[in-house]
Amino acid sequence: MAVVFERPKTLIKKPFTYCPGCHHGLAQRIIAEVIDELGIENKTIGVGPVGCSVYIYQFLDTDFVMGAHGRAPAIATGIKRTQPDKIVFSYQGDGDIAAIGTAEILHAANRGELISSFFINNAVFGMTGGQMAPTTILKQKTTTSPKGREPKSHGFPLQLCEVLSACQGSAYLSRVALTNPKLINQAKRSIKKALLTQIEGRGFSLVEILSPCPTNWGMSPQEAVDWLEKEMIPYYPLGEIAVKEGILHA
Amino acid sequence: MKQKETMRLPSGRVIIDQEFCKGCSLCIRICPREVLGLSNRFNSVGYYPAVVESAEKCNGCGFCAQVCPEVAISVYRG
Numbered sequence A: 001m002a003v004v005f006e007r008p009k010t011l012i013k014k015p016f017t018y019c020p021g022c023h024h025g026l027a028q029r030i031i032a033e034v035i036d037e038l039g040i041e042n043k044t045i046g047v048g049p050v051g052c053s054v055y056i057y058q059f060l061d062t063d064f065v066m067g068a069h070g071r072a073p074a075i076a077t078g079i080k081r082t083q084p085d086k087i088v089f090s091y092q093g094d095g096d097i098a099a100i101g102t103a104e105i106l107h108a109a110n111r112g113e114l115i116s117s118f119f120i121n122n123a124v125f126g127m128t129g130g131q132m133a134p135t136t137i138l139k140q141k142t143t144t145s146p147k148g149r150e151p152k153s154h155g156f157p158l159q160l161c162e163v164l165s166a167c168q169g170s171a172y173l174s175r176v177a178l179t180n181p182k183l184i185n186q187a188k189r190s191i192k193k194a195l196l197t198q199i200e201g202r203g204f205s206l207v208e209i210l211s212p213c214p215t216n217w218g219m220s221p222q223e224a225v226d227w228l229e230k231e232m233i234p235y236y237p238l239g240e241i242a243v244k245e246g247i248l249h250a
Numbered sequence B: 001m002k003q004k005e006t007m008r009l010p011s012g013r014v015i016i017d018q019e020f021c022k023g024c025s026l027c028i029r030i031c032p033r034e035v036l037g038l039s040n041r042f043n044s045v046g047y048y049p050a051v052v053e054s055a056e057k058c059n060g061c062g063f064c065a066q067v068c069p070e071v072a073i074s075v076y077r078g
């Protein structure tokens, strides 16, 4: 029988430690598939963050460095600049990349750093118990916005891709979701384009992956996927936000 | 006879690792042919994993494996 689907080589064979229905594992599988397809497993270095995302180092069969909260893009910059032949990516949650680490990601993008960032936006601080994040959408209830986020006291949800699109060094920015096979295929294409942007030396690349956190959203995995499609995607529209051809630093 | 042969739908084979599955049911939600269901026996972690209930209905589209956050599913077609 022909193989329709099998586990990618770069994904270590052990059960994920994520909650049922969490898309961290799904995102990591897709990254592993792209690494396999590009044949770069022996020269890829990942930089992990703080948050549930951090466990990626247990599951991807590449080298890894763990950073302090939000600092992964700065660490990735150092690695890439000292080892330019390596493929370097950061894998960060929204609390990590869009709150405490805003400065690091903004300046890495603005410098056109030759790194790729994969950003898991689940609209909460997942690991610490579902507090409001800069990305929490309006009216969304979290442990620190029990009546729902309202802009007067909590501000507006941060659309990081749109913010980074103002940076001259951003060569490829895309937002994806993983709730059905069609979106998963689009996400995989985006992740591949991001890594190719780096390999071709074109500039900074980032893929934002909308992801459910059923545990902290207080939903079943199925409800969480439905809520993501109905409530999150309208505020965080999917698609490519910036695609620049050519070499930015040339 | 020949025509019948070419009209035969491909058949699929789904294998679900009972220890990797956490019973999130996203595979059941996405399967267009209602092949999958939940087991009534729990695995060693305590989850009720997904199982193949109607193997004969499967055409091997692979949607279940595509959306599985645990990468617990392999799919073959022939």
Ligand SMILES: Cc1ncc(C[n+]2csc(CCOP(=O)(O)OP(=O)(O)O)c2C)c(N)n1
Pocket (backbone or CB within 6 Å): A050, A051, A052, A053, A069, A092, A093, A094, A095, A096, A097, A120, A122, A124, A125, A126, A127, A128, A133
């Ligand atoms: C300097 C510092 N401040 C705060 C924390 C506590 N902390 C751990 S995880 C986390 C939030 C992570 O949220 P996110 O990046 O969205 O990841 P998720 O768990 O949602 O995937 C925080 C604030 C920490 N570890 N270090």
Ligand code: SF4
Pocket (backbone or CB within 6 Å): A017, A018, A019, A021, A022, A023, A024, A052, A122, A126, A127, A212, A213, A214, A215, A216
């Ligand atoms: S707390 Fe949320 S982000 Fe963390 S593993 Fe569970 S579902 Fe995933």
Ligand SMILES: [Mg+2]
Pocket (backbone or CB within 6 Å): A051, A093, A094, A095, A120, A121, A122, A123, A124, A125, A126, A133
């Ligand atoms: Mg988060």
